[in-house]
Amino acid sequence: MFDFIKGKVDFIDIQYIVIEVNGVGYQIHCPNPFIFQKELEEECKIYTYQHVREDLIRLYGFKTRKERHLFEKLLNVSGIGPKGALAILASGQPEQLVNAIEEEDEKFLVKFPGVGKKTARQIILDLKGKLDEFAPNLFQQGVAEEFSKPKGNTYSKELEEAVEALKALGYVDREINKIVPQLEKEETTTDQYIKKALQLMLKQ
Missing domain, CATH: 1.10.8 (Helicase, Ruva Protein; domain 3)
Structure with missing residues (x-):
């Protein structure tokens, strides 16, 4: 497994960034790819997690090792896959997530896409009391929302x-x-x- 990849941010997509290292472009999926906008065409270090299944090998990337560790914790919860874990991390508010888990606040957890009451309960059962290391302000802020552009509006x-x-x-x-x-x-x-x-x- 790659611990991190260091190279130039070559491209930013809505789901991933491309890091160029010695002429090779690594596609890395991130909670919020646009946090790398200021580093476009610049060198950066991104901490990676390699996810492997029968039909897919994919790299996921994070600003810090702690953010990656929280991603791994979420993956261990039954009912949460990589996409769901990314959506939760994209909130950029790990302290709120941890508080919700510790206080068994299912109402907060179901606000994330793909998280229903059953999954929220499973998150609490699996992670309560196991996230003390994740203190506030350790992660980059982002978001996990889905928008639709209302007809007739022109956005920037x-x-x-x-x-x-x-x-x-x-x-x-x-x-x-x-x-x-x-x-x-x-x-x-x-x-x-x-x-x-x-x-x-x-x-x-």
């Missing part, structure tokens, strides 16, 4: 990218349409739109 390029990234994480139109008007009130980067969107979603 950055908001469009955020909308598509959030869709890829599994949120639905109904949830997205509630917060898009608040996002449109400001002009910012794709990464910041994503962060703001998730913060709003988790408050609903």
Whole structure:
């Protein structure tokens, strides 16, 4: 398994980034690929997790080892796969996640895409009391929301990218349409739109 990959950020997609190392491009799926926007065409280090199944080998990447470790913890929960774990991490608020688990707050956990009551209960059963190492402010903020662009609206390029990234994480139109008007009130980067969107979603 690769512990980390260090190279130039060559490309950013709504679900992954491409890191070029000695002429080879590594496709690495991330909770929020747009946190690497400032490093486009620059060298960076990304901590990786290699996921292998019969029909797929995929690399997942994280800003810190602790973020990767939390991803691995989530993968150990029955009912959560890599996509679901990424969506949860994209919230960028691990302290809220840990608090919800410790306080058995199922209502908070079901706000993440793909997490129903059964899965929320399983997260609590499997992880409660096992996440003390994950203190606040250890992770980059991101978002795990799915947007749909209301007809007749014209978004900025950055908001469009955020909308598509959030869709890829599994949120639905109904949830997205509630917060898009608040996002449109400001002009910012794709990464910041994503962060703001998730913060709003988790408050609903």
